[in-house]
Amino acid sequence: MSTFHQALIRVLPSGRKLVIGIPFLWLFLFFMLPFFLVMKISFSEATVSIPPYSQIYGFVDQKLQVLLNLGNYSLLGADELYISAYLGSLKIALLSTLMCLLIGFPMAYGISKTRKEMQNVLLLLIMMPTWTAILIRVYAWMGILSNNGLLNAFLMGCGLISSPIEILNTNTAVYIGVVYAYLPFMVLPLYANLVKHDQSLLEAASDLGSSNFNNFWKITVPLAKNGIVAGCMLVFIPVVGEFVIPELLGGPETLMIGRVLWQEFFNNRDWPVASALAVVMLAILIIPIVLFNRSQAKEMEARA
Amino acid sequence: MKRFSFSTLMLVLGLLFIYLPMLILVIYSFNASKLVTVWGGWSLKWYLGLLDNTQLMGSVARSLEIACYTAVAAVVLGTLAAFVLTRVTRFKGRTLFGGLVTAPLVMPEVITGLSLLLLFVAMAQMIGWPMERGLVTIWIAHTTFCAAYVAVVVSARLRELDLSIEEAAMDLGARPLKVFFLITIPMIAPSLAAGGMMSFALSLDDLVLASFVSGPGSTTLPMEVFSAVRLGVKPEINAVASLILMAVSLMTFMVWYFSRKAEANRKRAIQEAMDQTASETWQPQRTPATA
Numbered sequence: 001m002s003t004f005h006q007a008l009i010r011v012l013p014s015g016r017k018l019v020i021g022i023p024f025l026w027l028f029l030f031f032m033l034p035f036f037l038v039m040k041i042s043f044s045e046a047t048v049s050i051p052p053y054s055q056i057y058g059f060v061d062q063k064l065q066v067l068l069n070l071g072n073y074s075l076l077g078a079d080e081l082y083i084s085a086y087l088g089s090l091k092i093a094l095l096s097t098l099m100c101l102l103i104g105f106p107m108a109y110g111i112s113k114t115r116k117e118m119q120n121v122l123l124l125l126i127m128m129p130t131w132t133a134i135l136i137r138v139y140a141w142m143g144i145l146s147n148n149g150l151l152n153a154f155l156m157g158c159g160l161i162s163s164p165i166e167i168l169n170t171n172t173a174v175y176i177g178v179v180y181a182y183l184p185f186m187v188l189p190l191y192a193n194l195v196k197h198d199q200s201l202l203e204a205a206s207d208l209g210s211s212n213f214n215n216f217w218k219i220t221v222p223l224a225k226n227g228i229v230a231g232c233m234l235v236f237i238p239v240v241g242e243f244v245i246p247e248l249l250g251g252p253e254t255l256m257i258g259r260v261l262w263q264e265f266f267n268n269r270d271w272p273v274a275s276a277l278a279v280v281m282l283a284i285l286i287i288p289i290v291l292f293n294r295s296q297a298k299e300m301e302a303r304a
Numbered sequence: 305m306k307r308f309s310f311s312t313l314m315l316v317l318g319l320l321f322i323y324l325p326m327l328i329l330v331i332y333s334f335n336a337s338k339l340v341t342v343w344g345g346w347s348l349k350w351y352l353g354l355l356d357n358t359q360l361m362g363s364v365a366r367s368l369e370i371a372c373y374t375a376v377a378a379v380v381l382g383t384l385a386a387f388v389l390t391r392v393t394r395f396k397g398r399t400l401f402g403g404l405v406t407a408p409l410v411m412p413e414v415i416t417g418l419s420l421l422l423l424f425v426a427m428a429q430m431i432g433w434p435m436e437r438g439l440v441t442i443w444i445a446h447t448t449f450c451a452a453y454v455a456v457v458v459s460a461r462l463r464e465l466d467l468s469i470e471e472a473a474m475d476l477g478a479r480p481l482k483v484f485f486l487i488t489i490p491m492i493a494p495s496l497a498a499g500g501m502m503s504f505a506l507s508l509d510d511l512v513l514a515s516f517v518s519g520p521g522s523t524t525l526p527m528e529v530f531s532a533v534r535l536g537v538k539p540e541i542n543a544v545a546s547l548i549l550m551a552v553s554l555m556t557f558m559v560w561y562f563s564r565k566a567e568a569n570r571k572r573a574i575q576e577a578m579d580q581t582a583s584e585t586w587q588p589q590r591t592p593a594t595a
Contacts, residue, residue: 051425113312
């Protein structure tokens with residue numbers, strides 16, 4: 001029995017290895033490995049079969065053949081649609097990140113300045129929407145922004161406009177939707193950072209004759225850098241690939257890459273082109289993602 | 305002082321911006337009129353109509369089932385990941401591990417969804433599993449991305465914990481496993497509950513991942529809602545959306561309330577224990593003096 005026990009101990013990995021191994025293996029298998037598959041499929045050709053792509057390697061006449069089809073990528077470069085979709089996504093993501101920062105920073109600052117009890121309540125209020133479906137929150141705007149919706153009715157009632165203005169199915173609606181959906185993701189990391197600031201620094205600066213604006217610009221903002229980076233990345237990266245908001249609020253002129261990828265995949269059933277789109281999107285986003293991971297790691301070290 | 309009032313104003317406006325549309329949605333779901341933009345008095349008929357919609361009810365049950373499994377698995381996986389990130393400081397591939405844990409937070413869903421689908425297709429070809437996509441594949445997709453959220457919440461909690469309590473238990477001879485289950489887990493319980501609820505809500509909400517990895521006959525609630533919403537605003541959808549909104553809000557509030565209560569209890573217990581040990585160490589000193 002004891003030899004069996006000893007054998008068992010030798011065969012079973014140690015606790016430490018298990019604790020690291022389980023999450024590592026899961027994430028490797030279901031998060032990292034799939035990206036290599038996307039890369040592989042992006043080099044194959046679309047075929048009418050199940051699954052709808054060709055194999056990129058074959059064994060014919062005792063020769064291992066690897067066929068890399070670069071056609072999908074040259075298609076992306078040649079077709080105006082894809083390029084403008086990438087540019088459109090980047091523009092919408094950049095501008096809405098900026099808007100989120102401009103709205104979110106004062107909000108986070110305001111929360112960090114209230115009493116501790118109040119801070120908890122306000123944080124809950126900010127956090128609550130992030131748990132509700134983005135789909136539903138976007139849907140709520142559809143009713144408000146439509147031609148005979150509440151916003152137009154309100155504006156006409158005020159006498160500001162005489163006939164309904166078209167907002168739904170335009171880029172304006174997409175901006176409203178994106179800022180609305182992603183604002184909490186900007187406020188939360190900013191708050192987490194701002195609340196740790198040492199107030200005595202500001203007091204010392206004021207005692208030495210620094211103005212409020214100077215204080216804010218030279219002390220608060222530089223100290224909040226990690227929070228700003230984290231917040232901006234939490235907004236920017238997912239918005240580039242956003243699908244639901246442009247699909248529901250945007251119009252035909254709203255070209256965003258997430259939407260194009262969805263159409264290629266589900267409507268055209270062109271898996272290789274969809275994969276190539278994803279690979280290029282990832283290549284564009286890899287720098288922001290690394291920045292985000294680094295700011296997260298820094299935040300962890302700062303608190304440890 | 306001036307900036308303070310400006311930030312307060314922005315805070316109020318921001319919260320109004322966040323909550324007004326949802327409030328309007330809920331109010332209009334009680335609208336008796338079939339026209340979504342005209343107010344025709346209060347009515348519950350759209351809610352009652354939902355009960356007859358068996359297809360919708362089926363998708364609700366399916367989504368709830370997936371969300372339950374996801375919550376459990378994501379908490380286990382996320383807690384393990386958080387524990388490794390905060391407690392095991394040095395091992396090969398730690399940077400990669402940290403990146404793998406936090407990247408799902410920001411990765412666009414279309415990329416994750418597409419890549420997971422391709423994995424499942426490749427696996428089906430190679431090892432014959434999964435033969436058909438459905439609950440299990442959606443569960444795997446949701447668990448992977450919810451675990452990242454759990455890891456963030458739990459690691460924040462693990463970092464603020466007083467390490468000396470765990471060290472004391474180890475000094476007294478407890479094995480690491482015992483320390484983890486008897487000391488660490490009870491202390492991080494509120495964040496585990498929060499992470500679980502969060503995963504439940506996120507899984508219940510997800511449209512993009514589920515659309516990619518689901519198979520025929522495994523339509524989830526968001527997929528059902530999405531295909532209806534695409535065709536425009538409808539009173540039935542208002543009712544469904546309001547129900548989801550209210551359920552999730554209630555859940556969020558409950559998590560917040562209970563975790564705060566647990567936290568207060570814990571603090572009080574620690575205080576009491578400290579008072580007690582303080583008075584106990586006093587007693588023996590006084591007894592010999594009186595004797």
